[in-house]
Amino acid sequence: MTDLGIEQLLQSDLLFKSIITLILITVLVAVRKLALRKLHKKGQKKGKDYRHAINIVKQLSHGIMFAALVLVWSSEVQNLAISVAAFMVAIVLATREFLQCLLGFLYYIFTRPFRVADWIQIDNSTTGEVYAIDWIKVTLLEVDPESLTYTGKTVYVPNNQLVSKQLRNMNFMRRYNMHNFTLTFEPLQSVLLQLPEIKRFARELCAPFRDVALRYKDLIERHLETEFIETDPIVNIETSRFGYIELTVCIFCPTDRAQGLQQQITEHALHHILPGAASGQELSKWDFRRQDYKNEMAY
Structure with a gap:
């Protein structure tokens, strides 16, 4: 045909x-x-x-x-x-990716897992303060997950990751957080003998803000309905698999002062543990600097 x-x-x-x-x-x-x-x-x-x-x-x-x-x-x-x-x-x-972003925005609207100005962490890789959110993306001011300080970078996260990735709200860590660090020493050094002095010094450093830390601890635990925060400094000693002595310090402290407190405790531990590091003149200078730091914390 x-x-x-x-x-x-x-x-x-x-x-x-x-x-x-x-x-x-x-x-x-x-x-x-x-x-x-x-x-x-x-x-x-x-x-x-x-x-x-x-x-x-x-x-x-x-x-x-x-x-x-x-x-x-x-x-x-x-x-x-x-x-x-x-x-x-x-x-x-x-338009699959854009549709997923729209679904992620609807998920945010109905569940409200965070708000603008909250600190969040997405998939254990991206941490930051929520600056803005729209139909397509979340804008974050990046925060270093170790030091909890701003990096100065801006991160744009597609909304589809709000549904497909693990999301953590870290807003309670903006002011106070559990700061942990570890000091490693040779096995021949007298770490165990200086352990009480290090604990005393850590408590002395944390004393100026202990009352505020207690109030913030109660606020966090009431919100999360569980008790897990210890306001007094915790100092533990253990050995590594290579035979070194590790001194682990955990303090509940202001987030913006965590690095300074870590540095103070580290210097104090080194001055008392390392042989020949603590002469009379050096200890005098150290006590003078420590008093200045205590005054700053009290202020």
């Missing part, structure tokens, strides 16, 4: 379906009008309310008309549905 013959066949088929459609619409409209007119006359004659029956006739006629048209044009409707479905699939595949 030539192309001309196929085209003529298609045209004749469309013409036939168009004629059938007009006939169906005409017949159904005429039948509906006759039925409605009969119901109106019957209602007026008997004095009854036939509005419910009239509504049923209208809806039924619309349904029959729609079903008849679908049957007549079924092949064309099927082709159209396939084309629309293919187009929608292509659109979804092309």
